[in-house]
Amino acid sequence: MNKKITVIAGDGIGLEVTGITQNILEIIGERFGHQFEFTPALIGHAAIEATGEPCPQKTIDTCRATDAVLLGAVGMPMYDNNPNLKVRPEQGLLKIRKELGLYSNIRPIKLFDELLYTSSIKPEILQGSDIIFFRELTGGIYFGTPRERNEDGTEAIDTLRYSKMEVERIARQAFESAMTRRKKLCSVDKANVLESSRLWRETVQALSSEYPEVEVTHMFIDNAAMQLIRDPKQFDVIVTGNMFGDILTDEASQIAGSMGMLPSASVGNEIGLYEPIHGSAPDIAGKGIANPIASVLSGALLLDISFGLKEESDAIIGAVAQFLKEGYRTLDIATDETPEDKRMNTAQTGEKLAELLASVAV
Numbered sequence: 612m613n614k615k616i617t618v619i620a621g622d623g624i625g626l627e628v629t630g631i632t633q634n635i636l637e638i639i640g641e642r643f644g645h646q647f648e649f650t651p652a653l654i655g656h657a658a659i660e661a662t663g664e665p666c667p668q669k670t671i672d673t674c675r676a677t678d679a680v681l682l683g684a685v686g687m688p689m690y691d692n693n694p695n696l697k698v699r700p701e702q703g704l705l706k707i708r709k710e711l712g713l714y715s716n717i718r719p720i721k722l723f724d725e726l727l728y729t730s731s732i733k734p735e736i737l738q739g740s741d742i743i744f745f746r747e748l749t750g751g752i753y754f755g756t757p758r759e760r761n762e763d764g765t766e767a768i769d770t771l772r773y774s775k776m777e778v779e780r781i782a783r784q785a786f787e788s789a790m791t792r793r794k795k796l797c798s799v800d801k802a803n804v805l806e807s808s809r810l811w812r813e814t815v816q817a818l819s820s821e822y823p824e825v826e827v828t829h830m831f832i833d834n835a836a837m838q839l840i841r842d843p844k845q846f847d848v849i850v851t852g853n854m855f856g857d858i859l860t861d862e863a864s865q866i867a868g869s870m871g872m873l874p875s876a877s878v879g880n881e882i883g884l885y886e887p888i889h890g891s892a893p894d895i896a897g898k899g900i901a902n903p904i905a906s907v908l909s910g911a912l913l914l915d916i917s918f919g920l921k922e923e924s925d926a927i928i929g930a931v932a933q934f935l936k937e938g939y940r941t942l943d944i945a946t947d948e949t950p951e952d953k954r955m956n957t958a959q960t961g962e963k964l965a966e967l968l969a970s971v972a973v
């Protein structure tokens with residue numbers, strides 16, 4: 612198979628983990644006889660520095676000229692505490708999602724058995740957890756207008772808007788996914804307060820008549836945030852809006868052990884984009900200690916969803932499982948019991964995963 616992949620590393624640890632994933636995809640290409648051609652592109656602070664824009668048109672054009680996109684992360688501390696900077700890295704991320712029509716952000720929460728005792732949640736609560744989130748990605752409060760300050764800067768407004776069409780298309784994907792799994796769908800909203808959530812709930816409920824085998828429940832976001840930690844096993848598929856999904860999946864990363872373990876796939880009507888759920892992690896950026904597994908697993912999702920290469924995708928997941936089984940740990944998933952020689956930095960993790968992949972039988 613011949614395929615082109617746009618690689619947008621971005622900022623902070625995005626730069627550190629994305630190169631590892633590209634290398635893993637190259638190894639997969641060699642092992643399984645595929646030609647993957649990689650084209651770099653800019654986003655975030657890196658793009659602002661080079662072009663003045665957080666997501667230049669050239670980046671969008673590059674994506675459209677390829678078959679899939681691998682993205683790292685955006686963001687720099689210099690923007691986070693300075694509201695006066697009007698051009699911001701995160702605008703680049705929102706723009707690429709909107710321009711490429713990536714309305715569905717799929718975030719699987721898979722706990723590798725080896726990490727059962729790593730989480731701050733009790734193992735008996737965690738064991739057997741397997742959740743997949745469908746987060747709406749191109750609507751809601753991150754995109755609604757007006758969004759502005761009043762003249763003297765003492766009031767601000769953001770707008771939370773959803774249309775029936777936007778809810779229906781993400782809910783349909785979630786129902787379809789539930790049909791291939793345990794046939795349970797939980798829709799998360801705040802319908803006791805928000806009109807947009809009442810539309811959300813009504814739309815999901817109406818669509819459920821097309822999926823009579825799926826057991827649908829509706830949960831308020833505040834309760835969902837609590838239930839996710841109290842009893843994660845109660846969930847199979849969760850569908851929710853942009854901001855609720857953003858927040859709940861960071862929380863859910865603790866089910867998988869770390870932010871450094873969760874990949875995501877963003878899909879819509881054209882190309883697919885794959886990125887870890889984490890940000891640029893300025894607190895560890897430049898230290899070479901970021902966990903690249905979330906990015907590497909995003910690469911596995913890319914092979915599976917965009918290219919239909921299930922065996923190749925499974926080979927990557929298998930290498931990650933083997934890495935953990937052999938006791939190797941990046942710092943975010945290490946415990947007091949992890950011996951010194953099993954503690955891996957970013958580069959060592961990449962090398963070890965490459966080594967494990969090279970021994971996969973094809």
Ligand SMILES: NC(=O)C1=CN([C@@H]2O[C@H](COP(=O)(O)OP(=O)(O)OC[C@H]3O[C@@H](n4cnc5c(N)ncnc54)[C@H](O)[C@@H]3O)[C@@H](O)[C@H]2O)C=CC1
Pocket residue numbers: 624683684685686687688691701704870871872886887888889890891892893894895900901902903905943
């Ligand atoms: N998709 C994206 O590009 C996102 C960008 N951001 C941006 O990233 C910057 C930092 O935001 P934060 O709120 O700190 O979120 P973050 O996700 O970057 O980091 C949160 C915490 O998780 C840790 N962490 C994240 N990924 C890790 C990994 N791979 N290995 C080990 N530890 C990891 C970090 O060290 C930090 O303690 C901000 O500028 C923010 O706007 C935040 C979230 C998503």
Ligand SMILES: CC(C)CC(=O)C(=O)O
Pocket residue numbers: 701704705753857888
């Ligand atoms: C710019 C933010 C919306 C990025 C983020 O936190 C995410 O997509 O998870």
Ligand SMILES: [Mg+2]
Pocket residue numbers: 857858861888
């Ligand atoms: Mg987030």
